[in-house]
Amino acid sequence: MNTIRYTMPGFVLSVLVALLARWLESKLPVHFIGASIMALFIGMTINHVFKLGKKFKPGLKFTSKKILKLAIVLLGASLSMGTILHVGRLSLTVMFFTLFTCFGAGYFIGKWLGLDWKLSNMISAGTGICGGSAIAAMAPVIEAKDKDVAYAMSATFLFDMAMVLLFPIMGNMMGLSDMAYGLWAGTAVNDTSSVVAAGYAFSEAAGDFATMVKLTRTLTIIPVVLIFSLINAYMNSKKSIGNESQKKVKITSLFPWFILAFMGMALINSLGFFPAVFAAGSKSISKFLMVTALAAIGLNTDIHEMKKSGISPLIHGFLISALVVVVAITVEYYMGLV
Template identity: 70%
Template sequence: MKKIISYIPGFILALMIAVVATWIEMLLPIHLIGASVIALFIGMLLNPLIKKNKLIGKGINFTSKKILRFSIILLGASLSITTILQVGRISLAVMFFTLLTCFGGGYFVGKWLGLNWKLSNLISAGTGICGGSAIAAVAPVIDAEDKDIAYAMSATFIFDMVMILLFPIMGRAIGLNDMAFGLWAGTAINDTSSVVAAGYAFSEAAGDFATMVKLTRTLVIIPTVLVFSLINARIKVNSQNLNEQASKKVKITTLFPWFILAFVGMSLLNSFGFFPAALSSTLKDISKFLMVAALAAIGMKTNFSEMKQSGFNPMIHGFIISSLVVIVAFIVIYFMGLV
């Protein structure tokens, strides 16, 4: 009981920041920036003031790890495999090439820029799947550091800010129809709120289709976290130079973390209709809010000076990969005859 009480001050502070960040997001006339990014930055600004505060330290650490995992589990209740069928094979074809660009191209770009594989793949996941949610989901299974999470969030956020403004202008200049623009925006812009903002800035029909495509992209979180869980487990085994006998002792919970199994289980239950639409929507809202709180906690644990050590290379990585995704998505759409 005493241990639980020690978590309360830091947890409440993270929740308060999440409330403020959500309120700021609602005040914005256009969703240029999501609450998760706002909370992350507020937390980072508070870091110098609270980094040595033992009263809230345990709660912040608890929120950044345990609450983050719990929010990911709840996120699964809002995902449905049937969404793929609603959008159709058209968006899946584009997503295949954009994801190949993100993770394939991201690997070589990360090597070229000298980034560690965790930061490189966090940026690729955020760019290829769904921004902050993908970064939050992948980070725990690869044991990413808080500064890597913060840098990956920043890299994808900055590009999204630019794309919200440029995408509608480029779409009209190129002469895209509503479906083509919705498909382009839904597969090339990172965060959900940014996709919605850019899509509806073009037209209502484009916004509707872009949102549906984006929801389909979110489903890719499931296989992505499973693959990275296996990769990280393999790297741990190799780095520790374990012998064959020790390797046999690797547990299934190491390969597939419990919260990811729970996440997949929730998405399957939702796919088979076990969650009413109202409950699924409520769980998604709770998941989103808790994720904002977790990112606030991560921000409070992140020091600007530590991020500076990585220089501008992570931002360059994010810009290159995001730009390639925009180009590849358009080329695929063009050859599909939708332009």
């Protein structure tokens, strides 16, 4: 009971911020900004203005860690491995090159800018996979700080806002077909809401294809998060050299339970065991819980601490995103789609 009493203030505040963000999202004429981003920024603003006391901290930590993991598990129930076959090899080819660009170039850009490897790779994951969802999924397995999660989200969000406006203009200037444009937007724009906005701003057919490509990108969360859980375990083992009690890495630290549960839910759904109503309901609950978790991260983030990181993370996000835009359209050109 004491645990519930201590966590309730922070949890309830996070839910209220999430509800406000969802309400604001519903009032926008065009959904170019998702409730997750709104909740993050609203939470950061509240913490900055009101300086939340210690009584909120246990609940905010519980929501940003435990509730976030539950949201990711439930998300798996709405994903299907068959989406890859539905969209086809074209999107997979382009995605291979964009993911290689994100994590390959991102590594060297992060080194050049002097960024922590966790922040650098969260920005790369957000750019290459699916914006906030990828960052949220990676954060627990690499034990990222809340301020780094907030900064990574901000870096990918700012570029997305520009792309929602510029992509339809550039697509028309290049004379892209609906499929070519949908493939480009689906692989180069980050967050789901931004992909939808940029896609349907071009045409309905382009929006449909961009959305399917985006769903395929989401599936790459699974291998990427597992790989980074191994990398984090390796980095932790290097730090513990000389401490015999910490030399052995537990299997649970290599394969976090919530990612295994996420994979299991996606597999069960792929085999057709989940009714459509259940899958849709799980996705809706997952999306709201993720908004709630990001509200908690915002409420627990000190803007002054973020400022200490300087402008480097934003430069990282801009460079990686710009490279992905160029690489995606270049690959399409050589595939004969442009």
